[in-house]
Amino acid sequence: MANGWLTDTLILLPLGGAIFIALAPLSRLAAGLLALAVSLVEIAFWGGALTSYRFDQNIPFVQLEDRTTWFGELGISYHVGFTGPALWLTGMAAVTMTAAIAYAVWVRREHARAYFASMLLLTTAVVGVFVAQDYLLFYVFWEAMLIPLYVLVGVWGGPGRLRATLMFFIYTMAGSLLMLTSIIVLGISRGTFDIVEGGVSNSDWIFLGFVAAFVVKAPIFPFHAWLPVAYREAPAEVAGVLSGVVSKAAAYGFLYIAILHFPHPTHDFRTPILVLAAIGLIYGSVLAFRAPDLRGVVAYSSLAQLGLITFGLFATNLAGFNGAVLQMVNHGLISVGLFMLVGLVELRTGTGKLDRLGGMARGRPALATVLMTLGIIALAVPGSSAFAGEFMILTGVFTSGWGWSVVGAIAIVLAAMYMLRLISAVLHRSKGSAVDDDARDLRLPELAFILPLVACLIVLSAWPAAVTDHNLDVVNAFPALERFVP
C-alpha cells in the first residue's frame, strides 16, 4: 500500500479547498485565486502519482492504494487506488478543471465563494469516482458530482437554466438510482462492497443497473435528451467540464465496472450497446453538421465522441480499450478547450448563432490559430492524438465486425464536415452581423488557460503511446475476459 497518501491527497485537497473557500470570508478574487492555486497543486500531486505508478504487467492492477474500514459489519470500506486508465483520466481532469477555474476567475463569476467551492467539490467527486475501489464509495462520489453540477448550472447558467437543471437532474437521478439498487444487491449478496475483493459477477440485472447510470451520464443515444439543453444553458466552462470530464466518469464506469467486472453480461449485451453507440455516433455527427449554434455543434459532436469511445470499450480487446482511454483523455482536453473558446466568442459577440458570426480571423491571429488547431485535432486529422485514439478504437472494433469500422469511417468524414463548418462560420468569410471591429483577439490571460490544453494535445500527438503504452494489461488482470477477447 505504498504511496496511498497520494491518492488520499488527490481526493481531499480539493475538498479541503472547497470547505475553506465556502467558509472563509474571501473576496471574489481571493476565492478564485485560491481555488486556482489548489487545483495547480492538485496537478503537481498528480505528477507525483504518475511518477510513483509502475506500469508493469507483473504487479497489481490497482496501485497507490489506501484502505480503511468504514462500516465493517456491512463490508463497506474506504478503499481507493489507481488503475492505469484512472491515472490518465485523473490527470486530464486535474488539468481541465484548472483551466476551467482559471476561465471563471477571468470572466469574474458572481458569488465567487459558492462558485469556486462547487468547482473544487466537483474535482473531488470526479477524482473520487476514478479512484474508488468500493462500490458504495463509488456511488457516493458519483452522486457527489451531481450536487455541485446542479448548483453550477442552476445558478450561473443561461436564461433557460431552471429547465436544464431539472432535466439533467431527473435524468441522471433515474439512472443512478438503478445503479444504487445494483450496488446494494451486489454488496449484500456478497458480504462486501469492495470492488477488487468482490471479483467478477455474472448477474445480468446488476450489470444493467450500472449500465443505466452510465448511459445517461455519458450520454449514449437515446438517453441524451438532457444534453443539448444542459450544454446550451450551462456556463461555458461548466458545459466544457460536463462534456469533457463528467462524461468520462461514465465512460470509465463502463470500462472498469461494467466490462471488467461483468464479463459475461458484457458479452451478452455488447451488440445492443454497440448498436446504440453506432447510432449515437452517426446521429450526433449529422445533428452537429446542421446545428445552428456553436454550442449545438460541440454538444452533438460530444454525443458522437462518446459513441465512438463506447465503440472502443465494447470492442473488448486491448486495441479498443487503449484507444478508448486515449480518446477519453483527448476528448476531455478538446471539449473543455472548445467550450471555453465558445464562451470567449460569446462574450465578444453576445451570440453563439453561426449565421451571425464570421470573419473573426481577420486581425485576430491568436483566436484563429487556437480555434483552428483545436478544431483540426477535434476532427481527428491523421497524425493527431485524436486520430491515434480513433484509429486504435476502430482497429479494435474491426475484429468484432467490419461493419462497425465502416460506421466509424463514415463518422470520420462527417466530423470533418461539421468541424470545418464551425471553424469557417466563426473565422472565415465576411464579418458577421454580431462581430464588431473592436471585438478583441484572445488576450494573454485567456491564452494562458487555453494554450496548456492545446500543448497537452500536441505532446500527445507526438507520443500517443505515452497513454496507450502505459495503461493496462487487462487480459492479465482479468482472466475471465480472455474467453471472448478476440
Added chain:
Amino acid sequence: MTEITTSWICLFSPLVAVIVIALGGNRFSRRAAGVIATGSVALSFAAAVVAFATMLTRAPGNRSHLSTAWTWLSAGNLHFGLSVLVDPLSVFMMLVVSGVGGLIVLYSIGYMHGDDEERRYFAYMAMFVFSMLLLVQGGNLILLLSGWGLVGLSSYLLIGFWHERPAAIAAAKKAFVMNAIGDATFALALFLLIAKTGTLDYGLAFSKAHGLSQTVLILIALGLLGGAVAKSAQLPLHTWLPDAMEGPTPVSALIHAATMVTAGVYLIARTAPIFQLASVVQDTAAALGAVTLVMAGLIALVQTDIKRVIAYSTMSQIGYMFLGVGLGAYASGMFHLLTHAFFKALLFLAAGVVIHALAGEQDIRKMGGLRGLMPKTYAVFLVGALSLAGIPPFSGFFSKDPIIAATLERGGAFGYVMFVLAIGGTFLTGLYTFRLVFRVFHGDRDRFVDETFDTHHGEGPLVMLLPVGVLAIGATLAGWLQVPGGWHGVSSWLQPVAAPILETTNTQEAIASIVSVVLGLAGAGIAWWIYIARRRPAPAAVPAFERKFWFDELYDALFHRPAVTTAKVLYALVEGPLVGGSMAGIAEAVRGLGTGTGRLQTGLVRTYALALAASLAVLAVVFLAVR
C-alpha cells in the same frame, strides 16, 4: 553523416520552420518568415542530396534502411514506430518534394510580397512540405496515413488562405472533405490489414499478404486505391482539384507539382506488392487513370481560366502516371512524376508571373499578345508547354512514351483500349496546351492588357524569375535521365524497391514515341489553325465539357443534400420529440408533485427526497426478487 541522419534532418527541418514562424509571430519581419521557410526546405533538399549521394556508394541491395525514433502508438501486440524508411523510392520522392518544393517557396517570397498575412502563408507552406515528406518517408502505413491526412490539412489551409473569399473557403472545405473520404477508405484498408496480418510495417505486411485470400487482398487494395484517387484527383474523387485554384498560384504549383496529387502514385508504387496480388484492382487503377486523362483533357479544352486549364492538365498527366503504375511500369510512372514536377511547377509559376503582371486577372479571353511584353516568361512557358505536350527533346516526351509503350506490352483488349485512350490524350494535350499558349501570348493584344499591364513591375523580381529559370532547365533536361534504348537512370535506381512487372521492347517504345509525337503535333497544329491562322472560328464549347461532366451536381445530389435532409428529418422526427417530450414529461411530473412554489431548490430537494424514498421501495422489491 549516414543517410539515416540526413533523412531525419530532411523530414523535420520544415516542421522546425513551422514552429519557429508560429512562435516568432510579429518578431519576424514578413520577409524573414519567407526566408526561414525557404531555408528550411533548402536544408531538406541538401539533406536529401546527401542521403542520395551516400546511397549511391552502396550496393543496390543495401540501400534500404528503417530507423525508428520511438514507439508512436501501441496496444497489446500492435506497435507502430515513429520511423523513417530510407530507400531508393523514398529518397527519389524526397528529392522531388524538397527540390521543386523549395523553388516554389522561394518564388512565393516575391509573389506574396505585400500580403497582410505572409507569415501565416509561409508557415503553412513549410507545413505542407513537412506533411508530404512525412508521407513519403514514413516507415509504416500509419505514418504514411498521417502524412496523407496532414497533406490534406495543409491543402485546406492554403486553398482557403484568402479566407474572406467565400469561394476560397468553399473550395478548401471541398478539398478537405473529398480527401477525408479517401482517408476513410485508406483507414479501412489498414484496419483490415491489421486484422489479417497484425502489422503495418511495409516489409512484414507485404510478406504476410501472400497468405491472404483474394477477397481480402482486393478489399485492402480497393481501400488504398480510394485514398489514392482522392488525393491524386482521379475519377471519381477529382472534383476538388479545379476548385483548388482559389488558392494563391504558388500553392497551386505546390499541390500540383511537388506534393499532394502525386501522393496517390507514390502510394501505389509503395504498396505495389499488395496491388500485384490484387491484379483486378491494379487494372482498375490503370483504367481510372486512362479515363481520367481523356476526360480531363476534354474539359481543359473549354476552360477560360489560365490556372484551370493547367489544373485539368495536371489531372490528365496524373492519369498517365496512374496508367503507368497500374500497368506495373512503376519506374515509368515515377519518372513521369519527376518530369511533371518540373514542367508543371514551371507552367504554374510562369502563369503566376502573368497573373501578377495583370493585376490578378486569370481569364485568358482578356489576354493575348503578351509575347512582346513578357519575352522571358513566354520563353519559359513555351518550354513547359512543349514538355507537357511531349515534344522532343523536352522532358515530357521521354517520360510519357514509356507509359504508352507499356500499354502495348500489356496487349490484349485491355491493353489496346488503354493505348487508344493514352494516345488520344496526347492529341488533346497538344490541343489544349497550345490553345493556352496562343490565346495568352500570341495574337492581338487585348485592350485589357494595355490598361492593366504593370510596365514598372514588368516580369517580376529576380526572386520569382530565378526559380522559374531553374525549373525551365529541369523541364528541358530531366528527360535525359532515362532514354529508351540508351540508359535507364530512374528504372535502375528504383529497381530494388519497385521492380516493373512488364518490360517494354524498343519497337514498342518507337511506336509509342512516333504516334504520340505525331498526335501531339497534330493537336498543336489544330490549335494554330484555329487560334493563329484563324481559318476557322473557335468551336462552341460542348455543354458536357463546360459542366465538367456534371460531377459536382451529382455529388451535391448524392451526398450534401441527403446529409442536410437527414439532419432536418432527424431534428423533426427524433431529436425534437425526444428533448421536447422529456421536458414536457418532467414538467408534468414536477407539477404533479405539487411543489407549486416555483422555487428551484425546494422543488429539487423534494424531488430528491421522493426519489430516494421511491428507490428504497424499488430496492426492497428487487432485493426480494433476487433473493
